Structures are given as C-alpha cells and as structure tokens.
Amino acid sequence: MARIAVADGVHRLVATPHQEGWNAAACQHVQAAVQNLQRELNLNGIPLSLSSGMELLVTHDLLQTSDDERAHTLNGSRYILLELPAFDYPLYTAEVIFSLQLRGLVPILAHPERNAVIQDDIGCAVRLLQRGVLMQVSADSLSPAADRAVRRCAQELLRRGLVHLLASDAHNASRRAPRLAAGVQAAARIVGSERAQAMVTRIPEAILADRELDMAAIAAPTPRRWWLRLFGSHHDVEG
Ligand SMILES: [Fe+2]
Numbered sequence: 001m002a003r004i005a006v007a008d009g010v011h012r013l014v015a016t017p018h019q020e021g022w023n024a025a026a027c028q029h030v031q032a033a034v035q036n037l038q039r040e041l042n043l044n045g046i047p048l049s050l051s052s053g054m055e056l057l058v059t060h061d062l063l064q065t066s067d068d069e070r071a072h073t074l075n076g077s078r079y080i081l082l083e084l085p086a087f088d089y090p091l092y093t094a095e096v097i098f099s100l101q102l103r104g105l106v107p108i109l110a111h112p113e114r115n116a117v118i119q120d121d122i123g124c125a126v127r128l129l130q131r132g133v134l135m136q137v138s139a140d141s142l143s144p145a146a147d148r149a150v151r152r153c154a155q156e157l158l159r160r161g162l163v164h165l166l167a168s169d170a171h172n173a174s175r176r177a178p179r180l181a182a183g184v185q186a187a188a189r190i191v192g193s194e195r196a197q198a199m200v201t202r203i204p205e206a207i208l209a210d211r212e213l214d215m216a217a218i219a220a221p222t223p224r225r226w227w228l229r230l231f232g233s234h235h236d237v238e239g
Helices: 001-008 024-043 093-104 115-118 122-129 149-161 180-191 191-196 202-208 215-219 226-238
Strands: 012-015 017-021 049-052 055-057 079-083 106-110 134-138 165-166
Touching: 012 024, 012 202, 017 079, 024 049, 079 093, 093 106, 115 122, 115 149, 122 134, 134 149, 149 180, 165 180, 165 202, 180 191, 191 202
Parallel strands: 012 049, 017 055, 055 079, 079 106, 106 134, 134 165
Antiparallel strands: none
16 A cells, blocks of 8 residues: 555555544544554655544544643644544534544545535535535545545535645555546646645645644635536536
C-alpha cells in the first residue's frame, strides 16, 4: 500500500482506522503500530511520512467528554475525523458536533457522499458545513467505477463548493488502494485544478500542522457562468 501511495504521488499519509467511541488504548496501539511501520518504510527506502488518527463513527458516546480526545484527532491536532452510518443520519449528529466544538475540536466528515440521507438531501451537508464541519470526499467516489448515487453526490458536493479535502479511504492494496491522483483530476474538472490540488496539499497540510482554516475562503462555491450551468451536467457524466 505504501508503494502504491508513493507511485501515485502521495508523500504524506494519515492512517485513520475505524473506531467507535473514545478509546485511548486503541489510539496508543495505532500510534505504536504507525511508528513501527514508519521505521519499516525508512528501512526500505520508501519515501512516505506517516501520521496517525482515527475515523470515529458518530455515536452518542461522543457526547461524553474524554481526557484523551486529542489522542483521537488527526496527528494530535484540533481536527477530528468523523463518519456517519451509511444509511442513517442519527438525530444526535448536530449535538455530537456541537459538543466536540465546545471542546475546541473541528470535525471533519469523511465521505459524506456515501450517506444515503445526504444523497437524498444535499441540504444536510450544507447545514453541517454552516455549523463549521469540514467535508472530506473520497477520491474513489469520483471514479466512473463508483456507485452511481455516490458519484453523483460527490460531484454535487464539489459543484456546490462544499468540499475541503479529498482522501483515499484506503483499506487494502487492491480495490481500495491509497490513490488520489485520479480523484484530484476528476475534482479539477468541477472545481478547477487549483482548488482540487489544495484539497490534497495546502488544506491537509494546515490541518496536520494544527493551523486554523479560513472556512469561508476555502470552500466558497465556485462562481459559474450561465453556459457552464447549462452544459455542466454533460461534462460531469463524461468525467
Ligand atoms: Fe469510513
């Protein structure tokens, strides 16, 4: 997987295993495993820099405070990666987000395009963004091989300027490999190459360095001309 990532142009990668609820022991385990893997990469001359994080399912457990919240964030920053269940939009989602924000954390929602409720009502994603949530679309979701509803939703999120980050959602070296380049190209056709590049360079760099992001500046809707609006959907189907 590391070799695939490097060949695809990735230099830095955050390992974010799935997690439910606060679990400091699991975080320590992941951090130790990531450090071991980094040593292996260095010994094998693979130029990839690893950081650790978690992908936390939105559950009501997150309403409780934990002394170890920062152990669960991306590279120990204020940014915390969340995911929704695939077919459900829990009623306590807004409450979880607010409670994390009260503790100084900035939620990032992983693959909003895969959530059935957001697919049906993009307004859900708009409201999350208005509440200060960053959106991370999976690069694979923009591939012609992706599920049709997932791909349409990912494209619509991009078109509306609701996306801050592109990520690989890598799970293995075959079907869900750590590749980004094709997704960046597909995103560039919708938001332009500068913004698509920022989603895999400038913005994640700021996140991993725990810098504050100017949300309005990085995700303002792309101004569109009337002829693009008329013909835009054709380009997207081809892309
Ligand atoms: Fe996920």
